[in-house]
Amino acid sequence: MNVKKTRTPRGKRDSTDAEAGTGDAQTTPPNSRTLQKEATRAAILQSALLIFSERGFDGGSTRDIAAHAGVHHALIKYYFGSKDTLWRAAVTFLFERQAAEMSFEPPAAAATAKSRLSRRDHAREILRQYVLYCARHPEHARLMMQESLRDSERLQWAADTFISGTASRAERFVQMLQREGVLPDVSVPALVYIIVGSAQLFYTLAPEVRRVWGIDPADEAVTAAHVEALLAVLVR
Template sequence: MHVPRAAKQERSEQTRAQILEIALEEFSARGFEAVSLRDIADQAGVNHAMIRYHFGSKEALWKESATYLFQRLQVEVPPLDPSSGQASLDDLKEYVRNYVRYCARHPEHARLMVQESITGSERLKWVAETFIQPAHERTLKMITGAQEAIGLAEIDPLTLLYMIVSVVQMPYLLTAELKYTHGRDALAPGAVEAHADAVIWLIFRA
């Protein structure tokens, strides 16, 4: 039976997206060295050659996965534009809330970065230069503007940025510990919103 080219293209794109999702899960949970392309192929239910066809090497697949991850972050948490004037306090709070929700939906993001930071890999250097540094430049301008306009804590902006990132991400890095120690599901919708409320209060209470 003849399959239209558009249908083939759509199916190919769906397969590619599925492989990227699984690759992110595997790389973030086990680390780059512990994961093989065959592992990912088995999880995706595709032939090992299919991954080679779409991505080539494991290194290339990791970079494609990281690209997919950071593009998804930009879509789900649209950055505030510091050049458009000072964002309102409500805008800043909503930005933080969206970031908390993103981290809860996609804990593999923080886990992938932690995996790479442990060894300080060339992959991390590449993703830092390509995605993290430009994003941080925008966020640091936003923090500096908020310090001047609304009295946000007078802390070195880079230090404050990493403090905020840590407070937001930690429950989603330690979900198993929270569950085993305190019986709390950090990913329950009510828990995510409560965490967002707490982070916003900590940042903006002054």
């Protein structure tokens, strides 16, 4: 990461490339200062995602996060208030990005495709999108897993704020597939965790996969093989 604004003595930034993204209108044209502020905040958030996802909330120190982002650790309080708030901001970022990149529940949205694609093909496409998301952003599952394997106030907050909604969409998705005969008529929560587990684990445990199997889940070909395997097993 590292903001590394080609620092002059202290936090001075070279305003050469500062005027890059003037996409917005009216609302006060972004100063080099507000731009830099945004960059610093984003750098901290991204570093927090990485550190928290690999070491957990307790294991990841704010100083490590700041160092990885190339900023002073006091800026974490300045921008996010506390370690806890930073963690919540990271989780919020993850779920909002997921919502933006993936419409897990297009059973209704992509209804137009229903005519051309069979329900089975439709299920395949959704699952494929989900696996690709897991491959693209493995830190999402990693960070959430760190919190979900023990009960805590953070898990409670995440469950109420984000996980429950995602779970509801997954539940409807599974029930739809059951009605269509794609999935067997068994426990829905079990099916959800079977699908999620079989899609996620290969990427959350990528370090183990590399070391034990000598392949890299980040490789496109490897991911393609995983998608093929998952679809062959799940969608009968």
